[in-house]
Amino acid sequence: xxxLTLLADGMLLSLQPLNLAMILIGVTVGLFIGAMPxxxxxxxxxxxxxxxxxxxxxxxIIFLAAIYYGAMYGGAxxxxxxxxxxxxxxxxxxxxxxxxxxxxxxxxxxxxxxxASFVGGSVANILFTLFAPxxxxxxxxxxxxxxxxxxxxxxxxxxxxxxxxxPKTIFSICFGLVLGAIGFDQISGAPRLVLFDYxxxxxxxxxxxLAIGVYGIGEMLWTIEQTRGDVESNTPKMSIxxxxxxxxxxxxxxxxxxxxxxxLGFFVGVLPAAGATPGSLMSYGVTKMLSRKPDEFGKGAPxxxxxxxxxxxxxxxxxxxxxxxxxxxxxxxxxxxxxxxVIWGLVPGPRLFVDEQEFVWGLIGSFYISNAAALLIxxxxxxxxxxxxxxxxxxxxxxxxxxxxxxxxxxxxDMFDIWLMVVFGIGAFFLRKFDYPLAPAVLxxxxxxxxxxxLRQSLLLxxxxxxxxxTRPIAxxxxxxxxxxxxxxxxxLLRRGLGRRRKRPAQ
Amino acid sequence: xxITKRMFMSIVGASLLAPAPMQALADGWTPRKPIDFVIxxxxxxxxxxxxxxxxxxxxxxxxxxRPLVPNNKGGGSGAEALIxxxxxxxxxxxxxxxxNSFFTTPLRQANLGIDVQKFTPIAxxxxxxxxxxxxxxxxxxxxxxxxxxxxxxxxxxxxGGTGAGQEDSIVIAYMSDAxxxxxxxxxxxxxxxxxxxxxxxxxxxxxxxxxxxxxxYEAGDFVPLLAFSDERMPAYPDVPTIKEMxxxxxxxxxxxxVGAPGMSDExxxxxxxxxxxxxxxxxxxxYLEAESLSPLWMNADEQRDYWALQVENHKxxxxxxxx
Numbered sequence: 001x002x003x004l005t006l007l008a009d010g011m012l013l014s015l016q017p018l019n020l021a022m023i024l025i026g027v028t029v030g031l032f033i034g035a036m037p038x039x040x041x042x043x044x045x046x047x048x049x050x051x052x053x054x055x056x057x058x059x060x061i062i063f064l065a066a067i068y069y070g071a072m073y074g075g076a077x078x079x080x081x082x083x084x085x086x087x088x089x090x091x092x093x094x095x096x097x098x099x100x101x102x103x104x105x106x107x108x109x110x111x112x113x114x115x116a117s118f119v120g121g122s123v124a125n126i127l128f129t130l131f132a133p134x135x136x137x138x139x140x141x142x143x144x145x146x147x148x149x150x151x152x153x154x155x156x157x158x159x160x161x162x163x164x165x166x167p168k169t170i171f172s173i174c175f176g177l178v179l180g181a182i183g184f185d186q187i188s189g190a191p192r193l194v195l196f197d198y199x200x201x202x203x204x205x206x207x208x209x210l211a212i213g214v215y216g217i218g219e220m221l222w223t224i225e226q227t228r229g230d231v232e233s234n235t236p237k238m239s240i241x242x243x244x245x246x247x248x249x250x251x252x253x254x255x256x257x258x259x260x261x262x263x264l265g266f267f268v269g270v271l272p273a274a275g276a277t278p279g280s281l282m283s284y285g286v287t288k289m290l291s292r293k294p295d296e297f298g299k300g301a302p303x304x305x306x307x308x309x310x311x312x313x314x315x316x317x318x319x320x321x322x323x324x325x326x327x328x329x330x331x332x333x334x335x336x337x338x339x340x341x342v343i344w345g346l347v348p349g350p351r352l353f354v355d356e357q358e359f360v361w362g363l364i365g366s367f368y369i370s371n372a373a374a375l376l377i378x379x380x381x382x383x384x385x386x387x388x389x390x391x392x393x394x395x396x397x398x399x400x401x402x403x404x405x406x407x408x409x410x411x412x413x414d415m416f417d418i419w420l421m422v423v424f425g426i427g428a429f430f431l432r433k434f435d436y437p438l439a440p441a442v443l444x445x446x447x448x449x450x451x452x453x454x455l456r457q458s459l460l461l462x463x464x465x466x467x468x469x470x471t472r473p474i475a476x477x478x479x480x481x482x483x484x485x486x487x488x489x490x491x492x493l494l495r496r497g498l499g500r501r502r503k504r505p506a507q
Numbered sequence: 508x509x510i511t512k513r514m515f516m517s518i519v520g521a522s523l524l525a526p527a528p529m530q531a532l533a534d535g536w537t538p539r540k541p542i543d544f545v546i547x548x549x550x551x552x553x554x555x556x557x558x559x560x561x562x563x564x565x566x567x568x569x570x571x572x573r574p575l576v577p578n579n580k581g582g583g584s585g586a587e588a589l590i591x592x593x594x595x596x597x598x599x600x601x602x603x604x605x606x607n608s609f610f611t612t613p614l615r616q617a618n619l620g621i622d623v624q625k626f627t628p629i630a631x632x633x634x635x636x637x638x639x640x641x642x643x644x645x646x647x648x649x650x651x652x653x654x655x656x657x658x659x660x661x662x663x664x665x666x667g668g669t670g671a672g673q674e675d676s677i678v679i680a681y682m683s684d685a686x687x688x689x690x691x692x693x694x695x696x697x698x699x700x701x702x703x704x705x706x707x708x709x710x711x712x713x714x715x716x717x718x719x720x721x722x723x724y725e726a727g728d729f730v731p732l733l734a735f736s737d738e739r740m741p742a743y744p745d746v747p748t749i750k751e752m753x754x755x756x757x758x759x760x761x762x763x764x765v766g767a768p769g770m771s772d773e774x775x776x777x778x779x780x781x782x783x784x785x786x787x788x789x790x791x792x793x794y795l796e797a798e799s800l801s802p803l804w805m806n807a808d809e810q811r812d813y814w815a816l817q818v819e820n821h822k823x824x825x826x827x828x829x830x
Contacts, residue, residue: 144704184586187670203582328700349725351726
């Protein structure tokens with residue numbers, strides 16, 4: 001077992017005092033950076049990159065990977081407690097995490113998120129250890145048609161996301177797609193939908209700006225309107241015993257989402273085009289679709305917290321894979337890690353696993369240790385996070401507003417985005433009043449900009465022949481499954497209608 | 508011969524630095540807040556790799572008292588970045604890492620109203636050559652075999668690149684014209700994605716910078732067929748240039764740093780000093796050599812002349828391509 005020896009050496013390396021200290025500091029810093037709205041792993045890694053020049057390269061990348069891990073855990077915290085997505089990777093966590101918190105079950109949501117993150121990270125680490133070279137070639141076999149088929153599948157799972165109101169869901173998806181099309185077109189390079197000739201629209205609508213507007217500001221407006229400011233603060237009690245009970249419940253009601261998120265998230269993370277945000281959204285959709293009680297989703301289902309949290313941790317390990325083996329970053333954060341590695345004199349790419357064995361396995365070993373450390377540190381901080389919820393709403397609401405604004409500004413440092421965010425918040429409030437589901441629009445703005453260029457690239461490849469999506473060995477089955485899922489509700493509806501008509505004459 | 512030219516160019520580069528009177532001026536002005544370090548391309552490609560590398564050198568050597576904050580704005584072949592920097596409300600804290608779309612995008616999209624001469628010259632860090640790559644499984648090892656294969660495919664030969672009017676598309680268009688080839692061109696959002704899809708054989712050939720393809724070349728996956736540099740590259744001594752093949756053409760991507768329009772002279776002097784130090788660092792000189800870039804150091808006036816020349820060259824090239 002060559003791999004296991006290498007891994008054991010790697011773990012020993014990451015348990016050396018300096019490296020272990022790097023892991024503990026990195027995870028803790030990452031946890032808080034992730035918990036700050038607007039600041040995610042990208043910012044954390046970018047800000048702290050200079051610090052790493054003080055230590056040897058091996059320890060430096062371990063430190064950055066630990067921040068990455070910590071931030072993935074931390075993103076869930078503000079999603080759950082405040083309803084503001086802590087990072088784009090934790091947007092899907094608000095869907096069910098926030099309702100749970102409002103029911104006074106924030107501790108259940110936080111424990112579920114921590115456990116799911118741990119399992120997601122562990123599954124990804126094991127897959128990474130055993131199958132890295134194989135998975136790298138799988139990533140390469142995904143060309144434009146395959147990526148488009150996968151995006152189609154993701155949309156298919158989300159048609160079911162908006163409950164039974166399929167027309168409203170489709171409207172919401174289309175709305176998101178249009179927003180996603182704003183900015184420069186990748187294929188022709190021409191600007192599109194530059195509304196009112198504002199230059200701010202040229203860079204496209206930032207996903208985090210939309211998500212913070214919709215979930216941070218929109219949610220706050222909604223709460224104020226529903227309660228007229230009179231929010232009964234349900235003070236959740238925290239105790240070791242309570243946490244043990246929550247752990248049991250989290251395991252019982254969140255295991256499905258955790259498993260789906262762990263595997264799907266990893267796979268999506270490995271594809272260089274995608275990364276942790278699409279991975280977490282897709283896992284949420286698939287978990288809901290496969291659940292026996294899809295009605296619970298959006299109202300506080302632990303599975304709905306577990307799936308995106310397992311997926312974003314799993315995907316962040318997954319996206320290291322194309323970076324290390326192909327030299328191509330799978331996410332913005334890994335792009336920064338890549339820059340760091342180059343300056344340390346390590347060249348990511350096909351040769352890295354051969355030339356720099358000690359470094360690679362030290363890094364993989366540190367993933368295992370970081371993951372365990374992140375779980376323990378996160379669980380220890382849960383009482384602190386819960387404490388925030390005990391504040392009266394009259395204090396919490398302005399705080400959410402300020403954090404949303406600061407978070408929106410931090411992402412791009414552009415005032416235009418703040419106005420846009422406020423508009424999205426107000427728009428989301430009205431859409432919600434008219435019962436339009438918002439999650440599909442959020443998904444569409446993330447996946448649209450991946451789906452559109454790959455669709456057009458595929459059609460260029462085939463000279464405009466759509467059969468390219470059916471005839472390729474990987475794209476074909478995915479496309480067919482996606483189409484079946486899209487048309488399944490229509491078929492069901494039709495059958496129900498026919499059934500009723502048949503019954504009537506009999507009566 | 509080639510090595511001596513490289514050495515000669517670096518000596519010229521070094522001698523140009525020596526009399527530069529920047530040091531004295533730079534004492535006066537220092538940044539008061541983080542510097543918006545705009546990159547004209549998406550993450551992962553050649554321009555982004557260089558920007559990250561330069562930022563790392565600045566951090567490592569502690570050259571700036573405020574951090575350079577990388578900001579990828581690759582939309583619209585760099586138009587997004589050009590507009591962002593042109594409209595910067597604080598030109599003293601806004602600098603841009605450029606490639607040749609600095610010249611081509613304002614030419615192709617005249618309605619953007621960008622005049623490159625309004626930007627502030629800071630540093631020319633080097634020029635990056637282009638190479639034609641195929642996958643080893645194609646069995647193609649020479650330019651003759653490549654030309655034969657493309658002709659045999661009759662318009663179905665697929666190449667990837669970073670978009671119409673971008674550097675690689677200019678090179679591909681010239682090559683197609685010179686060899687009478689009919690190529691299907693698929694645009695991607697960056698050189699990294701292009702290289703990945705050649706490695707996965709989703710496309711059949713690319714014109715990538717050596718930096719983008721090097722990992723796959725060293726692993727034996729990519730085969731270089733033709734270089735678009737003036738002379739053979741030291742790292743690829745067996746790869747013929749298109750000039751040797753009888754076509755008088757060479758094309759390089761500029762790797763330059765420019766300041767926002769309206770930047771004060773003091774701020775410009777500060778950045779010129781910082782990037783001179785980065786240029787002279789062992790790290791950057793090592794990068795130039797490892798990634799096959801050619802040094803092409805210029806002072807501020809020479810950079811402006813170079814811009815004017817490049818705008819004219821690209822006008823001719825784009826017109827010839829029917830853009």
